[in-house]
Amino acid sequence: MKKATAKKWGKWAATLLLVVLVLGLLQRLLTPKYVADVVEGAFVAEYYDDVPDHDVIFIGDCEVYENFSPAVLWRDYGINSYIRGSAEQYIFQSYYLLEDTLRYETPKVVVFNVQALQFAEARNEAYNRMTLEGMRWSSAKVGAILASMQEDEHFLDYVFPLLRYHSRWSDLNADDFRYLFRDKQVSHNGYYMRVDVRPAQDIPDAKPLADYSFDERAWAYLDRITALCAENGITLVLIKAPSLYPHWYAQWETQVEAYAERHALRYINFLELQAETGIDYSTDTYDAGLHMNLSGAEKLSKWFGRYLSDELGLADRRGEPELAARWAEKLAFYEADKQAQYEKYGMQEKGD
Numbered sequence: 001m002k003k004a005t006a007k008k009w010g011k012w013a014a015t016l017l018l019v020v021l022v023l024g025l026l027q028r029l030l031t032p033k034y035v036a037d038v039v040e041g042a043f044v045a046e047y048y049d050d051v052p053d054h055d056v057i058f059i060g061d062c063e064v065y066e067n068f069s070p071a072v073l074w075r076d077y078g079i080n081s082y083i084r085g086s087a088e089q090y091i092f093q094s095y096y097l098l099e100d101t102l103r104y105e106t107p108k109v110v111v112f113n114v115q116a117l118q119f120a121e122a123r124n125e126a127y128n129r130m131t132l133e134g135m136r137w138s139s140a141k142v143g144a145i146l147a148s149m150q151e152d153e154h155f156l157d158y159v160f161p162l163l164r165y166h167s168r169w170s171d172l173n174a175d176d177f178r179y180l181f182r183d184k185q186v187s188h189n190g191y192y193m194r195v196d197v198r199p200a201q202d203i204p205d206a207k208p209l210a211d212y213s214f215d216e217r218a219w220a221y222l223d224r225i226t227a228l229c230a231e232n233g234i235t236l237v238l239i240k241a242p243s244l245y246p247h248w249y250a251q252w253e254t255q256v257e258a259y260a261e262r263h264a265l266r267y268i269n270f271l272e273l274q275a276e277t278g279i280d281y282s283t284d285t286y287d288a289g290l291h292m293n294l295s296g297a298e299k300l301s302k303w304f305g306r307y308l309s310d311e312l313g314l315a316d317r318r319g320e321p322e323l324a325a326r327w328a329e330k331l332a333f334y335e336a337d338k339q340a341q342y343e344k345y346g347m348q349e350k351g352d
Helices: 002-030 039-049 070-077 091-101 114-118 125-132 139-148 155-159 174-178 216-231 250-262 294-310 321-344
Strands: 056-060 081-085 109-113 235-240 266-269
Touching (some): 081 091, 091 114, 091 125, 125 139
Parallel strands (some): 056 109, 109 235
């Protein structure tokens, strides 16, 4: 009798295990892979594959992951950095990504782009998922999900993405099968490379706003970022990337300047440093002024690397053999991607 019962339970356990494996496989198959057109959804997860001993961590939206090149910070200054960026990353998501980062390392500097202050609530589920799904499970991820969900979203859909993507069969393509059991690296320490050029022109006039005040929820999360950095002995640097659009209003600038002064923070508005950085909006943007291309990102990174070295005293680590070896591989990948894109667009590499 006992043997029969044990055999019965064994069959149930085996059946349950098979069901779990099949559901797990289906979930992996149906979840977007972000390796082709919309690669931004892969950025958050790639961080965990890197060795966590970064001097600088960037957090924020496309104004960080398209405008700064960690490869240049290393190549020219020996600064080891990573960009924890994602598409339309909201400030509450930036806070929880920072909290998540501190589970693995404590950087010397955290850089946050203030453009995100304009949004106090999430606006799009797709953007939410491109940030949240790549996070590893922890209290930080739970907090990020709860802070981000819109009224028509459900927590369980994040726990079990299969519930959200179960009808994605018709959208499956070759990449879904090619990367079923492995991931493709699509960023360079979080930097999204584009070498093509589309000059900035015909920028629309800024539309007047009824209220230029940032929402209290946005300020509250900036307070939390500021406090978290202070508690961990991290220098927080606020920046405004040199993107011409969406507009950065003078009224917003005044508020951020006042906040930085009140909290004794460093704040850099790159829109005001065009001459110093050498940014040329006729050659250094790939989408008419919204984001920098490779040329613009490398110029910006050279200026910022000098600032991090001279003003914040970050050491040159190129003499560390193990780290230098890792970066030799990263730079090889960086250069290969660069050359492949130049060939794709029929371009030649510019000299320094």
